[in-house]
Amino acid sequence: MKENIAIYGAYGHTGKFIVSELYRQGYKNIVLSGRDEEKLKLLQKQYPDATIKPADIHDAASLDNAFSNAKIIVNCAGPYLDTAEPIIKSALRLGSHYIDLTAEQKPVLDIFEQFSEQARKDQILIIPAAAFYGGLGDLLSTAITNDWNETEEINIYIGLDSWHPTKGTRLTGERNHYKRLIFKDKLLQEFEAKPVIKWDFKNPIGVKEIIALPLSEIITISRHLNVKNINTYLSQNSLEELRNENTPEPKPVDDKNRSSQQFAIEVTASNQNTTRSITAKGQDIYAVTAPLVVEAINRILSGRINKTGVTTMGEVFEASDFLESLNADDITISSVTESVNI
Structure with a gap:
């Protein structure tokens, strides 16, 4: 067996x-x-x-x-x-x-x-x-739009208080010379730089300058959600550290070997009448990938899947239930907030 x-x-x-x-x-x-x-x-x-x-x-x-x-x-x-x-x-x-x-x-x-x-x-x-990039944004986006027939726009805001990249992250960056893509008007299109803006991630990240930086969640979300536009933004301070060759690798500070890095992801989704948002916060973007992957393994082995084939975290699992199952010491998920568009 x-x-x-x-x-x-x-x-x-x-x-x-x-x-x-x-x-x-x-x-x-x-x-x-x-x-x-x-x-x-x-x-x-x-x-x-x-x-x-x-x-x-x-x-x-x-x-x-x-x-x-x-x-x-x-x-x-x-x-x-x-x-x-x-x-x-x-x-x-x-x-x-x-x-x-x-x-x-x-x-x-x-x-x-x-x-x-x-x-x-x-x-x-x-x-x-x-993982943190790709899977988490997909799960959050799916959780807040699963009862909508169509979504006008999904925005994913990623705030890091710092980013000490691993050797693997640096090697990946050097290897990846392909043009980034955004999802606009229901089509994957070549990314064009956008102006720097500010976003308030609240405590512990606070207000950060953020820049548009499409990552793998653009692809995963667009494969299964009926959405017109998807954008991903990353705090500029973390990108500057990533690009600085003198930035050291992450160092463990607790009994889980996590670094001191704090993160927040806020996802907003809007349709014609409503805007919803949800936030995930935690410690160490590399470490938090582990509970995401192991929960996926748990669900595969117990048959709690929606399909087979090539798929995504948000499509194959019940997203809201998946997020609720995660331990708060690994990641905390906010309640969904909703406002009416005027």
Whole structure:
């Protein structure tokens, strides 16, 4: 029986958070995978019940061997422009479900284009962008528009008090040379820069200058919600830190190994008569990906899914229920507020 959860890139920064959360929730049949066997052995010392299986994305046989008994494969190894395709092909050969964490738009587009037909035919779940960027915005957007037939506009405002990027984040940025896309008038269109504006994220982030920066949630949301326009904004201070080569990597400050970074995401949605908003706040954008992914795993294994094939966090799960299930120590979700448009 396939009962293992395989984590590719398990020794990476976010991969370690996911492995830790799986063990915290009682999972024991875990396969730790990645290219570097020595790093896998070091990680296994913390989780002696886990199995290590080195694999390389350029060696299909090694991937199939690593994932051979995996019910679900979680790909934590960017850049996903390079890793998503070979690992998904392995998942399809083996009949395993697949989840990844990409914030990049191009891999998500490629996954939908290349694998939708086969995944649907084989009843395999493929969920790209299941992380802080991509998945969380998709869940929040779906939760506040699920009873609307049509939405005029969704805006996602992301505020970070700081951003100390990992090596993986920097490598992904260097690799991703594709033009960003926005969703305007129900079409994906090439992004054009917008003026800097200010947004009040309230405590603990406060007022920040924000700039338009479309990420993977533009793609995921537009795949399943009937919406005319989607925009994503990011606090400018965090982008400046990301682009500064002297910004250090994140350092742990608590017993969950989270950094001190605070985040807030506010999503607003409007139709002809109403505007709604919802906010998510928490600590460490890398760490919060772990409870999102593990809750997705919980729901897949218990059959609480809306479809199979290539899909998104907001489409495959009941979004409001998913958000309500998350532990407040990981992330706090506000009540939905609503106002009438005059």
